[in-house]
Amino acid sequence: NAETLTRRGLVVVDDVLSPGELAAARRDAATLARFSPAGDHGERGDAVCWVRGDDEDVGAGLRQAMRLLRGVPDALARRGYEASTHHRVPRQCQLARYTSRGKGYDRHLDQCSLGVGELGLLEWLRLSDYRGRALTAILYLND
Numbered sequence: 755n756a757e758t759l760t761r762r763g764l765v766v767v768d769d770v771l772s773p774g775e776l777a778a779a780r781r782d783a784a785t786l787a788r789f790s791p792a793g794d795h796g797e798r799g800d801a802v803c804w805v806r807g808d809d810e811d812v813g814a815g816l817r818q819a820m821r822l823l824r825g826v827p828d829a830l831a832r833r834g835y836e837a838s839t840h841h842r843v844p845r846q847c848q849l850a851r852y853t854s855r856g857k858g859y860d861r862h863l864d865q866c867s868l869g870v871g872e873l874g875l876l877e878w879l880r881l882s883d884y885r886g887r888a889l890t891a892i893l894y895l896n897d
Contacts, residue, residue, distance in 0.1 A: 778815025826891040843855035
């Protein structure tokens, strides 16, 4: 997978969760009540929320999925991936829930390279997880 990522710029790994783990993560994600519309003026048609593994309303199934995603940089490093190094893994993960009314996921760049002078100190600190982003891992929980 590390070779494919280096060569193609992306890799798809199927069945990383067992059927039981997937069902538990789906149940946990479905019970979260804090989704709100994405900040894209409704174009994608999704609602999002940010979760951390130590949040009280995050169940064990979703925690396991988050541990898996957070382990991607280490797994790539062990397999010789060298296209990027020194990965910072955010403490939070974003969940997105799409409806049939929106246009769906749109490939985009989340990296933020603006400085504190352009953003203001508070916004610059808030966006700290986005500076220097080199990898994005996505886990689909849909059917």
